[in-house]
Amino acid sequence: xxxxxxxxxxxxxxxxxxxxxxxxxxxxxxxxxxxxxxxxxxxxxxxxxxxxxxxxxxxxxxxxxxxxxxxxxxxxxxxxxxxxxxxxxxxxxxxxxxxxxxxxxxxxxxxxxxxxxxxxxxxxxxxxxxxxxxxxxxxxxxxxxxxxxxxxxxxxxxxxxxxxxxxxxxxxxxxxxxxxxxxxxxxxxxxxxxxxxxxxxxxxx
Amino acid sequence: xxxxxxxxxxxxxxxxxxxxxxxxxxxxxxxxxxxxxxxxxxxxxxxxxxxxxxxxxxxxxxxxxxxxxxxxxxxxxxxxxxxxxxxxxxxxxxxxxxxxxxxxxxxxxxxxxxxxxxxxxxxxxxxxxxxxxxxxxxxxxxxxxxxxxxxxxxxxxxxxxxxxxxxxxxxxxxxxxxxxxxxxxxxxxxxxxxxxxxxxxxxxxxxxxxxxxxxxxxxxx
Numbered sequence: 001x002x003x004x005x006x007x008x009x010x011x012x013x014x015x016x017x018x019x020x021x022x023x024x025x026x027x028x029x030x031x032x033x034x035x036x037x038x039x040x041x042x043x044x045x046x047x048x049x050x051x052x053x054x055x056x057x058x059x060x061x062x063x064x065x066x067x068x069x070x071x072x073x074x075x076x077x078x079x080x081x082x083x084x085x086x087x088x089x090x091x092x093x094x095x096x097x098x099x100x101x102x103x104x105x106x107x108x109x110x111x112x113x114x115x116x117x118x119x120x121x122x123x124x125x126x127x128x129x130x131x132x133x134x135x136x137x138x139x140x141x142x143x144x145x146x147x148x149x150x151x152x153x154x155x156x157x158x159x160x161x162x163x164x165x166x167x168x169x170x171x172x173x174x175x176x177x178x179x180x181x182x183x184x185x186x187x188x189x190x191x192x193x194x195x196x197x198x199x200x201x202x203x204x205x
Numbered sequence: 206x207x208x209x210x211x212x213x214x215x216x217x218x219x220x221x222x223x224x225x226x227x228x229x230x231x232x233x234x235x236x237x238x239x240x241x242x243x244x245x246x247x248x249x250x251x252x253x254x255x256x257x258x259x260x261x262x263x264x265x266x267x268x269x270x271x272x273x274x275x276x277x278x279x280x281x282x283x284x285x286x287x288x289x290x291x292x293x294x295x296x297x298x299x300x301x302x303x304x305x306x307x308x309x310x311x312x313x314x315x316x317x318x319x320x321x322x323x324x325x326x327x328x329x330x331x332x333x334x335x336x337x338x339x340x341x342x343x344x345x346x347x348x349x350x351x352x353x354x355x356x357x358x359x360x361x362x363x364x365x366x367x368x369x370x371x372x373x374x375x376x377x378x379x380x381x382x383x384x385x386x387x388x389x390x391x392x393x394x395x396x397x398x399x400x401x402x403x404x405x406x407x408x409x410x411x412x413x414x415x416x417x418x419x420x421x422x423x424x425x426x
Binding site for chain 2: 045047049051052058072078082109155177181
């Protein structure tokens with residue numbers, strides 16, 4: 001019993017060391033992110049708009065494979081997959097009445113190409129690499145990105161990334177279009193460095 | 206050069222031949238009730254609706270967006286938002302007789318685009334503003350209610366014998382501009398809101414919107 005208690009005594013500070021301080025400086029964030037080769041997680045997306053009686057909720061999963069592969073998959077209420085592989089972003093949507101997914105283009109896809117490129121940068125710990133944003137690392141593992149360009153600010157006012165206590169893990173992302181119109185993504189069941197098949201980023205069911 | 210004339214002739218012939226479908230009026234006592242039924246296909250009260258909208262443009266591949274609308278059928282006002290599945294707002298506007306655009310990202314910032322969106326929403330969700338000027342049976346034995354519109358066009362509401370319905374919008378030349386119908390009979394529900402509906406814009410720059418209802422919330426207190 002005494003041995004177990006001693007182990008726990010050592011375990012708690014060891015875990016605390018792991019959990020606190022991984023996001024106190026850009027260097028720490030980058031060093032931690034360097035060890036991340038893959039991430040997969042579930043997410044809940046809440047769209048908040050002044051007119052909405054309650055936020056519009058979507059749910060899905062995402063998969064990231066270093067250096068630049070990402071699959072962003074909505075499962076509810078609309079089934080949609082955004083995939084990025086070798087820098088190319090494609091969108092597939094499953095619709096009522098038609099079996100499987102069909103590729104789509106059009107409004108928003110170019111913007112998503114930028115956003116997905118940015119997400120892969122964040123997952124690799126490179127938050128301050130993009131010259132389009134002014135980036136601040138704040139206390140409480142919070143990163144704030146503000147677009148430098150006025151025209152870009154009309155589309156996105158700022159992005160707030162909340163990092164988890166668990167090193168290398170993102171807890172939530174909030175994308176503000178205005179103070180009362182924003183999209184919040186909250187992640188759960190995050191798994192780091194598990195094997196993800198390349199085909200997941202290349203083939204759509 | 207010849208082919209230009211042929212195309213021009215065919216377009217002019219089509220316009221010249223446009224006409225409203227014939228209505229055979231009936232003197233029976235049930236006619237008033239059937240005509241009143243034409244207004245029952247629309248929502249009444251204040252609602253918030255969320256749709257997945259598949260847009261089939263005249264050129265290029267289709268795209269899916271989410272549409273949110275808060276409407277008041279009595280005041281004939283609404284607030285609408287179109288956004289990508291990822292939550293990026295592409296278009297936001299108010300309508301209270303006039304259109305006020307809050308946000309419009311390309312390509313939805315083109316001239317006339319906002320007015321087109323507002324007209325389609327009004328046709329989809331609001332009962333005709335003017336009183337019915339003619340009602341009766343079509344050649345196919347469907348019940349037609351005909352309403353004039355402020356632009357000197359017409360709107361027909363067609364109630365099929367099997368319960369299906371359609372909305373046809375004609376311009377002042379009596380040319381068919383829009384058709385709206387539930388995608389299938391099983392999409393029609395009591396209360397006036399089909400779970401899936403298709404809007405077709407005809408003529409040059411034709412497009413199609415397929416709308417699947419995700420959520421309908423009454424805003425009545």
